Amino acid sequence: MSPTENGCVDSFSVLNSEQEVQELIQDSLLHGIDDHLIEFSEALRSEPLAVAKALRRVTEGKASAQAEAAEWKRKYELERARNLQLEQKVLSLGGHFSELTDERAGNLEARTVLSDAIAINVSCAVGKMISTLMKFFGMASFKLSWCCKGEKSDRHKHDIVSFEKGNITTAERSSKQISLKWESPPQTVLILTKPNSTSVRILCLEMVRWLKEQKKLNIFVEPRVKTELLTESSYYSFVQTWLDDKELLLLHTKVDLIVTLGGDGTVLWAASMFKGPVPPIVPFSLGSLGFMTPFYSEHYRECLNSILCGPISITLRHRLQCHIIRDEAKSEYENEGPMLVLNEVTIDRGISSFLTNLECYCDNSFVTCVQGDGLILSTTSGSTAYSLAAGGSMVHPQVPGILFTPICPHSLSFRPLILPEHVTLRVVVPFNSRSQAWVSFDGKGRKQLAPGDALVCSMAPWPVPTACQVDSTSDFLRSIHDGLHWNLRKTQSFDGPRDC
Numbered sequence: 001m002s003p004t005e006n007g008c009v010d011s012f013s014v015l016n017s018e019q020e021v022q023e024l025i026q027d028s029l030l031h032g033i034d035d036h037l038i039e040f041s042e043a044l045r046s047e048p049l050a051v052a053k054a055l056r057r058v059t060e061g062k063a064s065a066q067a068e069a070a071e072w073k074r075k076y077e078l079e080r081a082r083n084l085q086l087e088q089k090v091l092s093l094g095g096h097f098s099e100l101t102d103e104r105a106g107n108l109e110a111r112t113v114l115s116d117a118i119a120i121n122v123s124c125a126v127g128k129m130i131s132t133l134m135k136f137f138g139m140a141s142f143k144l145s146w147c148c149k150g151e152k153s154d155r156h157k158h159d160i161v162s163f164e165k166g167n168i169t170t171a172e173r174s175s176k177q178i179s180l181k182w183e184s185p186p187q188t189v190l191i192l193t194k195p196n197s198t199s200v201r202i203l204c205l206e207m208v209r210w211l212k213e214q215k216k217l218n219i220f221v222e223p224r225v226k227t228e229l230l231t232e233s234s235y236y237s238f239v240q241t242w243l244d245d246k247e248l249l250l251l252h253t254k255v256d257l258i259v260t261l262g263g264d265g266t267v268l269w270a271a272s273m274f275k276g277p278v279p280p281i282v283p284f285s286l287g288s289l290g291f292m293t294p295f296y297s298e299h300y301r302e303c304l305n306s307i308l309c310g311p312i313s314i315t316l317r318h319r320l321q322c323h324i325i326r327d328e329a330k331s332e333y334e335n336e337g338p339m340l341v342l343n344e345v346t347i348d349r350g351i352s353s354f355l356t357n358l359e360c361y362c363d364n365s366f367v368t369c370v371q372g373d374g375l376i377l378s379t380t381s382g383s384t385a386y387s388l389a390a391g392g393s394m395v396h397p398q399v400p401g402i403l404f405t406p407i408c409p410h411s412l413s414f415r416p417l418i419l420p421e422h423v424t425l426r427v428v429v430p431f432n433s434r435s436q437a438w439v440s441f442d443g444k445g446r447k448q449l450a451p452g453d454a455l456v457c458s459m460a461p462w463p464v465p466t467a468c469q470v471d472s473t474s475d476f477l478r479s480i481h482d483g484l485h486w487n488l489r490k491t492q493s494f495d496g497p498r499d500c
C-alpha cells in the first residue's frame, strides 16, 4: 500500500479499477441495509407499538440534540470572534502606546509575535524571523527548543506517528524538556512579591539593589511595592511601575523576565496579571509548600546569574480560559471572560445547603450531571492543588490535558477523569436546579451562576513559562516528595521471613 500525500494509507490502492471499487461499495452497503431491514421488519411484526414509540423518541431526541448543538455552536463562534477582536485590540493598543511612550515601546509588535510563537509552539523559521525583529528593536530575544539527551539538533520533531507498509508506529515523542536560550541579554525584570511578609520585603530590597548595581537591569515592581521601596529610601527612585490597567495590559512588551518572591499563590498572582503572553517566570520559594517555586531564595545571586546567562530549562504550564455565558444576556457582549487560570476553575455550591446540579458537556457530548459539592476543572499544574484534595490524580505539569474532578459527589461511582487538551467543556446550571452555583478562578474572583447560566472552558493559547531548577520532571518529582511526602514509608527491614 502506498501512503497518500497527507501520510494516510490509501486502502483502495489494492483494487485495480474504479469499477471494482464501486462494486465493493455497493456490495457492502446492500449487505448492511439487508441485515438492518430484516431485523427491523421482525421487530415491527412482533412489537409494532414499541417500535413506533422508539422511533418517535429517537426523532425527538435527535431534533433537540441538534437544536442544542446549533445553539452551542452559535455561542462558541461568537465568543471566538470576540476573542479575536480582543487580541486585535491589544495589538492596536500596542501601536498606539508605541507612539506615546518610552523608547522600548516600539518592540511591542515583535514581543507579541514572539509570545504568540511560544503559545502556539516552537517553530524554527518563525523563531529566526522573531529574533531578527527583536535584535532590531533592542529587546532581549530568546529561543525555545525541545531537547533530549544525546541529540545535538534542537529542531522539534512533529511527526510522532509514521506509517511503514501499513503498520502504524510512534516515531518520536514530543514531550521533551523545553530549553530557553537568550539570543540577546535580558534587560528588564519585573519583581512580584507576596504582601505583608517581612522576609520577602527585606529580600526584595536587597535583590533590587543587586540587580540594578551588579547586573545593570531595569526593574519593574507593583505600585504597592514601589511605595514601600520609596518609604525605605529615596535611593529606589529608579524603580519603575505602571499607573493603570491600560499600562498593565502592555507590561509583557516591556518585561523580559519575572521574578516571584512568595509561595505558589504568588506564581498564580503573577500569571493572573497577564491576560495574554507571559514572560518567563523565575519563582523563588518563600512560602510553605512551593510546588511551582523551585528556587531557594538564599542562593538568589547564583540562580539569577545562571538564569540571566541561560540556557534555562522551562516548564510550559498550560492555562484554561473560561467564559461565563449568562442566560439573561441580551447580547454576547454581556457575557464575561475570558478569565485565565493556571490551577483550576471551581464550580461549587457556595453557601447553599443544597446539592449542586451541574450538567456537563464535552464538545457537545453530554458527560454527566454533578450532584455533590461541586466540580473542579483543573490544569495539570493544578493537579497537585485543590483537585488533588478532591481525589484527582497528580499529573506531570507538561502533560497537556484537563482534569475533571468532582468535589464530594453523592454517588459511589463517580471517578475523576482526565480529558485531552483540545476539548471545550461546558458546565450548565439547569433551570430545574434547586440553587445557584458559584464559580471561582484559582481560588479567587467568585461569581454567581444562576439557573440557565453556563461556564465554558478550554485550553488557553497563552501558557505560563516557569524556569526549572533542574528540569520539568526532576522538579515535579521533588515537589511531590518534599511538599506532600508522597508515598513516604519506612523501608521494611531485611531480617525476617522471606522466600528463599
Ligand SMILES: NC(=O)c1ccc[n+]([C@@H]2O[C@H](COP(=O)([O-])OP(=O)(O)OC[C@H]3O[C@@H](n4cnc5c(N)ncnc54)[C@H](O)[C@@H]3O)[C@@H](O)[C@H]2O)c1
Binding pocket: 263, 264, 265, 266, 268, 287, 288, 289, 290, 291, 292, 343, 344, 381, 382, 383, 384, 385, 386, 387, 389, 441, 442, 443
Ligand atoms: N482543599 C484544598 O486543597 C483547597 C481549597 C481551596 C483552594 N485550594 C487551592 O489554593 C489555590 C490558591 O492558592 P493561594 O496560595 O492563592 O491560596 P492559599 O493561600 O489558601 O494557599 C493554598 C495552598 O495551596 C497550595 N497550592 C497552590 N497551588 C498549588 C499547586 N499548583 N500545587 C500544589 N499546591 C498548590 C499553596 O502552596 C498553599 O499551600 C487554588 O487554586 C486551589 O488549588 C485548595
Ligand SMILES: Nc1ncnc2c1ncn2[C@@H]1O[C@H](COP(=O)(O)OP(=O)(O)OP(=O)(O)O)[C@@H](O)[C@H]1O
Binding pocket: 192, 193, 194, 195, 222, 262, 263, 264, 265, 266, 267, 268, 269, 286, 287, 288, 289, 290
Ligand atoms: N503581589 C501580590 N499581590 C496581592 N496578593 C498576592 C500577591 N502575591 C501573592 N498574593 C496572594 O497572597 C496569598 C499568599 O501567597 P503565597 O501563596 O505566595 O504565600 P503563602 O501562602 O505564604 O505560601 P504557600 O502558598 O506556599 O503556603 C495568595 O492568596 C496570593 O494570591
